[in-house]
Amino acid sequence: MKIVLVRVDDRLIHGQVAVGWTRTVGATHILVANDEVAKDATQKALLKLATPVGVKATILSVAEAAAALAGAKFGNDNVMVLVRDPQSLLSLMQGGVVLTKVNIGNVRTAPGRERLTNQVAASPAEIEAWKELDRAGVVLEAIWLPGGAVTNFNNVIRER
Amino acid sequence: MIGVLVVTHGRLGEALVEACGMLVSENECLRSVGFHPGEGVEDLDASVRAVLADMEPNDGVLCLADLAGGSPARVLGGLLLERLQLEVVAGVNLPMLAETLLLRRELDLQGLVQHALASGTQGIVDVGALLRGEAL
Numbered sequence: 001m002k003i004v005l006v007r008v009d010d011r012l013i014h015g016q017v018a019v020g021w022t023r024t025v026g027a028t029h030i031l032v033a034n035d036e037v038a039k040d041a042t043q044k045a046l047l048k049l050a051t052p053v054g055v056k057a058t059i060l061s062v063a064e065a066a067a068a069l070a071g072a073k074f075g076n077d078n079v080m081v082l083v084r085d086p087q088s089l090l091s092l093m094q095g096g097v098v099l100t101k102v103n104i105g106n107v108r109t110a111p112g113r114e115r116l117t118n119q120v121a122a123s124p125a126e127i128e129a130w131k132e133l134d135r136a137g138v139v140l141e142a143i144w145l146p147g148g149a150v151t152n153f154n155n156v157i158r159e160r
Numbered sequence: 161m162i163g164v165l166v167v168t169h170g171r172l173g174e175a176l177v178e179a180c181g182m183l184v185s186e187n188e189c190l191r192s193v194g195f196h197p198g199e200g201v202e203d204l205d206a207s208v209r210a211v212l213a214d215m216e217p218n219d220g221v222l223c224l225a226d227l228a229g230g231s232p233a234r235v236l237g238g239l240l241l242e243r244l245q246l247e248v249v250a251g252v253n254l255p256m257l258a259e260t261l262l263l264r265r266e267l268d269l270q271g272l273v274q275h276a277l278a279s280g281t282q283g284i285v286d287v288g289a290l291l292r293g294e295a296l
Contacts, residue, residue: 019258020184045291053282145185 001074006081008089009105012037013050013057013082016105016145022052024146027080029056033065033092034084062088066095086122086129093136101139104153116160117142117151130157162264162272163189163217166252167208167236168226170194176257183254186261189217195232205235212239212246220245220269222260222276224252245269249276255283 004025009017012032022030030051037043038061051057056077060068068074069081069092083089085107093099109121116122120142122130130153133140140153166173173192181187191211195204212221223240225233228250236248247269249256259279264272 023262148185
């Protein structure tokens with residue numbers, strides 16, 4: 001098992017991820033780590049629908065995902081890990097998953113959330129989580145599309 | 161790299177290219193030509209030739225037309241018989257365009273034609289049947 005990409009994207013599996021990222025990083029298995037989706041049969045079915053042909057998808061709670069990743073449960077697969085927020089990344093790390101670099105995609109703007117880059121907004125709790133990831137030495141890159149411009153998100157969060 | 165030229169009725173090709181920009185950032189050597197009301201087949205032929213001359217791709221051009229029996233496909237078919245490094249696939253859709261753009265550096269022109277056919281057809285899905293099957 002190899003983790004080929006860790007991405008924070010509030011839409012989880014969608015067009016950009018299914019077509020662009022999966023191909024670009026050569027993922028053979030998409031692991032969604034999200035507690036709400038893991039409990040919701042409809043959401044799970046919709047996410048599996050968005051999975052490209054020939055690629056496996058597994059949807060687990062964050063704790064289950066951490067255990068599966070830390071235990072290298074995915075055979076020879078190239079795994080792309082998708083989460084919705086930075087707190088999930090901290091939980092994965094606390095569960096024993098080694099994260100060195102994170103790709104940050106769409107994280108939506110809404111009332112009470114501060115816009116940090118064009119595509120990334122954060123609640124106060126998320127900002128704290130981003131800062132903690134930065135202090136833990138994780139490389140944070142805000143990048144929307146494969147091959148697109150990369151924003152150094154470590155710098156963005158340090159300047160907050 | 162293989163160039164990609166989308167040729168369609170109206171502004172469909174332009175819109176497909178725009179929509180595809182939300183999925184992949186691959187706009188090098190990617191062009192579209194529209195066939196508009198009031199134009200003749202000769203006008204379309206001239207537009208396509210002008211764009212092809214301007215593209216200068218290294219490894220040939222894959223042309224994606226909207227409708228097998230339509231004028232865009234017919235004009236491209238005429239060019240195909242003249243040019244060595246050109247292939248045409250009709251029935252373009254978003255999955256076909258996106259996948260073609262992603263794999264055009266890795267495949268040769270014949271390989272890319274096969275991939276366009278496969279991704280275009282695999283992208284047509286009965287969502288209801290799939291979801292009802294999954295949810296049960």
